[in-house]
Amino acid sequence: MNDLNLNSKTPTGDLHTAWTRHKDFLEKLSKEEANKYKIIIIGTGLAGASAAATLAEKGFNVDAFSYHESPRRAHSIAAQGGINAAKNYKHDGDSTMRLFYDTIKGGDFRSREENVYRLAETSVNIIDQCVAQGVPFAREYGGLLDNRSFGGVQVSRTFYARGQTGQQLLLGAYSALSRQLKTEKVRFFPRHDMLDVVLVDGKAKGVVTRNLLNGEIKAHQADAVILATGGYGNVYYLSTNAMASNVTANWRAHRKGALFANPSFTQIHPTCIPVKNNFQSKLTLMSESLRNDGRVWVPKQKNDKRKPNEIPEQERDYYLERIYPAFGNLVPRDVASRRAKEVCDNGQGVGPTGFAVYLDFKHVIQNKGEGYVREKYGNLFDMYQNIADENPYKTPMKIYPAVHYTMGGLWVDYNLMTTIPGLFSIGESNFSDHGANRLGASALMQGLADGYFIVPHTITDYLSKEKPGNQDTANSEVFKNAVNKTEKDINKIMNIKGDMVVDEIHRELGKVVWDKVGMSRNSRGLKEALDIIPKIKEKFWNNVFIPGSKNDYNQELEKALRLKDFIELAELMAFDALDRNESCGAHFREEFQTKENEAKRNDIEFMYVAAWKYNADGKPNLFKEDLKYKHVKLKTRSYK
C-alpha cells in the first residue's frame, strides 16, 4: 500500500465559492432515505454532539458513544476564552478573508487553504445557530453581541460568555442533542470506550466498545463512523486536557489503516498555572484573553528573589512588548510560550521552581479599576486564587506554558473522511485546519463548523453511494473476531500482574515527551526519545499492575488501555518531529532558527502534511500531501 495516493479532494478554482460549489455537487438524501442508515459517533463534545444532532435532524439514526456519563462533561466545556467569527460587528475591517488569512498565517502556512477558508466562511453561521439555541453570549449595553480580541490578531472578533464560552457552547450542542434523544433518533451510550473500528471490505462499518461499568465488550454495526474524540495532549501526562482525554479511538483507527497527520504539532499554551509539586495530576489553563489586559514580565536580573511588588519598573523586562512592539503581549501562543521558556532557561524565571513568568494586571487596575477586571475575568481570577493561594488583584499571576491542544490528528480529506472509507474525523481529533499552530478561540469554531455545517453534508454524500446495512451483521464473523481480539488484548493486560501503577509509567512517558518532543526539539533529543520510548513500552508490558476485575467499573484498566496507545503515539510523534527539519509554528527545532531565535521555516522542502501509516514493525511510513498556496502569499510570520 506504499503507493497510497493522498487525494485531498479540495475543490479547485475561486476560493470564495469553493465550498458552495463543492456542496452543490454532493449527493443529498431525503429524510425517508436517510432513515435507512445508521451512523456511529464516538465522542459527544462540541464536534460530536453537534454532528449527532444535525444528522438526526436530517433523518439519520445515530448511535453516540462517550466515556462520560453525560455529553455535557466533554472537555470542550473547559474552553474559556471564546469563539471567533468573521461577523465584523465591530467594524474594524474584519472579513471572512481576514479570518482565513489570520488562521493560515497563525498556522505558519502548514494548513490547506480551502479548508481554512471554509472554516472562516462557516464561522458566522455558528454564531447565528448558537444564539438561536439560547447560548447566553456576552452583550453590550445596547443589547447587541459583544466581542473581544484574542492572541495573534488585531481585530476584535471573539464572541464569549465570561470565561466559560466552551461550557455555554457545549451546553448548546448538548441541548440540540438532547432534543434528538427525545425523538429517539439518537441513542446515547454513556460510559463506553471505543476500542476498535470494524472494517468490512475496507470500509468502516462499525466499532467495538467496552462498557466501562460492567466491562462488556460489544460490536456495533453502522453504515459510517465518525470519530470526534478530541486531542491527545495527555501523552505528556501533565497537560490542560481532562484526565481521561485520550488518543485510543484515533489510535485504534490508525492501527486499522487511517493515516495520522502531523502528530508532533502540539500546542503549548502560554498562560497556565505553573507546576508546583510531584503529585500534580494536571495543569490548569488561564484563558489567553488575560493577555489582552495583563502584561507579561520577568525581572531583568537573573535569580531575582524579591517579591514582584518590590521590583521597580525599570528593573522589569516586559520581554514580549520589547521584542514584539506591534503585537506585544498578544503574539500567538507558540511565540509567547517559547519566549517564556527562553527567559526561564536564562535564569530570569520566578516562583519556587524558576519556571514561571509574571502576568501583571497592576496597570489595567490602575487605569480602569478593579471592577473592570472583575467583570471581564472575575471567574478566572477566583480560579487562580483558589489554586495558587495568591490574590491576583494584589500580586501578579505566575504563569508558565503547558500542553494544551494538538493540531495533529487523523488525516482527513476536504470531506473530513480519513483514509479509511466511511470513517470520518471531526474537531480536534482531525488535523485539518490549524496547520502548525492554532489561533486562540478557533478550536470551538472548528468543532462546531465540522459538526453542524460540514460533516452532515459530506457524510450524506458518502452514504448515498452505500447500501444501508443491517443490524444482524453485528453478529457476523468479522465483528465477532474484532470482539475476540479486543477481549484478548484486555486479558493480556490484566494478566501482566507486575508491580507498577499505570500513572507511574505514564508520568515517565510524559517526562520524556515533554523534555524531548515538547516546546523545542532537536535531533539528538528526538533520537534519544526514540531510544527511551520502546523501553517504557517494555516496562508497561512487563510491569504494569491492574487491580480488580475486568468485568467491573475499573478505572485503572481504562487508564492502562489508554496509556498503551499513548506510548505508541509518543514514538510516532518523535518520528514526525525528527522528519521535519525545519521550525514552523509550534514545532520548533533548535537547529532551525534565525539569529533572533525565531522559527526558520523551510517552504521548499517541508511545505507538506506529514501523514503516517502504521506498521506493525514499529517503523511508520511517511506519505506527503503537498500544500499549495494560491490565494495567500507565503510570508515569514512576523509579529514585530
Add this chain to the structure above:
Amino acid sequence: MSIFRILTSSIGKKVLMAITGLLLSFFMVFHLFGNLFLFVSEQAFNSYVEKLNYFKPLVRVAEFFLLLFVFSHAYTGISLWWSNRKAKQKSGSYSKTNTSQAARTASITGSFVFIFLITHWATFWYKFNFEHPESYYQVVLGNEVGFGNPFFSVFYIVAIALLGYHLKHGFLSAGQTLGIKGTKYEKIYVGVSSLFWLWIPLGFISIPLWFGFIKQVVSP
C-alpha cells in the same frame, strides 16, 4: 387537567400547600384580633363572641373552608413528606450545615400544631358552639380547659411557639413557592414575615402568659 396536575406534580402540591398555609396565617390575624378583647374586659369579649354568633351561617362557611385548608395543608404535607423520604436514601446524609432547624423540623412542628388544633376544637371551639356558656370569658380563663389550668396554659404556649417556629420556615417558604423572590414584592413580603412567625404568635402567647401566670403573681 389543572386540578389533576396540582395534585400530582411536586410543584403543584407545594403551591396548594403555600396557598392554604398563607390563608390560615391570615386567619390568625383575625383570630388574634378577637382574642385581644380578653384584655379589654369580660363584657367586651363576650359581646364580641355574641356578635360573631349573629353571623353564624357566614361563620360556618368560613369554618368549613378553614377546615378544608387545614386538611389539604396536612394532606399535601404528609404526601410530600412521604415522597421526599423515598427520594432520599435511607439515613442518607444531606447538608445539615445549610438546612435550618426550622426547615428540618417543619413536618414535626406541623404535626404538633395539628394535634393542638384538635384539642383546640375539642375544648374552646366545642364549648363556644355547643354548650352555650354564660360567659365565654370564663371558659377561656377557667380551670377546666382554660388558662386557669397551668398544664393547659403551658401546652398552649408550647403549641403556639411551635406554630411560630413552623411559620418561621413556612411563611417564607410559601412566598418562594409562589415565586415572590426576585420580584418587586419580595421586600414587602420578607418585611411582613416576622409579623406572622413572631409577633402574632407572641400575641396569642401573651394571653395564657398574662392570665395564667403573671396576673396571678401581680394581682392574685
Add this chain to the structure above:
Amino acid sequence: MNINLKIWRQKDKKDKGRFKAYKLQNIDPNISFLEMLDILNNRLIKEKLEPVAFDHDCREGICGSCGFMINGQPHGPQKATTVCQLHMRSFNDEDEILLEPFRANSFKVVKDLSVDRTAFDRIISSGGFVSVDTGKAEEANSTVIEKSNADEAFLSAACIGCGACVAACKNSSAMLFTAAKVSQFTLLPQGEPEQKERVQSMVATMDEEGFGACTNTGACSAECPKEISQENIARLNREFIKSQL
C-alpha cells in the same frame, strides 16, 4: 499533615456498602483533594488492593464530573468550589474526613464514591432546549437582548450539572438543577415559544425520576459550586403556575 479518612466503599449497585478507615501521612497541604485521593489510590494499588473509585475529569471545576460528600457537605467545606478545586489546606492536621457518595435514590451508586446522574440528562432531554434545526437560525444580531437579561441567563446557564444540589437537599430534590435550565430560557426571547410545554414536561420528568419535592430549605444554593441562586427556583415556580393558568 496527617489525615484520617473514612471512605464509603461499595463494590457495585447491589452491594450494601460500608465505611473503611485509611490513614495518610505527610500530605502536602498545597495539593488538591483529588490528588490526595490519587496518593491513597497509588498506595492501595501498590498493596494490590482496589483503589477508591470516584468520578473526575477536567479537574478545573467546570465539567461537573466530580462530587461526593465530605464531612456531610457536597464538595466539602469551601464555598462555591468543586471537590477538584478544593485543596488540602482547607483541612487541619489530624482531621477526620468522612467521604461518602451523593445520597439520592435517583442517583444510584456506581461504585464507591461514584454515582449515576443520568437522570439529569433525562430532565434536559424532556424539554431543556430550543427547537431550532441547524442552519435555520436568523442573523444573530437581529434580536436585541437586554444586557441584564443576558447576564442573568448566563448565571443560570452556568450550572455544571454536578448534582450537589440534590445531595445537599434533605429531600433529594432536583429543583435547582431544573430551575436553572428553565430560567435560562425564560430570560431569553429564544425560549419563549416553547416555554409552557418546556416547564410542564421538565417538571413532570423531574418528578418521574424520583427526585423529592422542594421545601425551600435553600441548602442547594448554599452548597452549589456555581452559586446558582434561589431566584431560579422562584422563577420556575412562577413559570409553572403561569403554565397551568
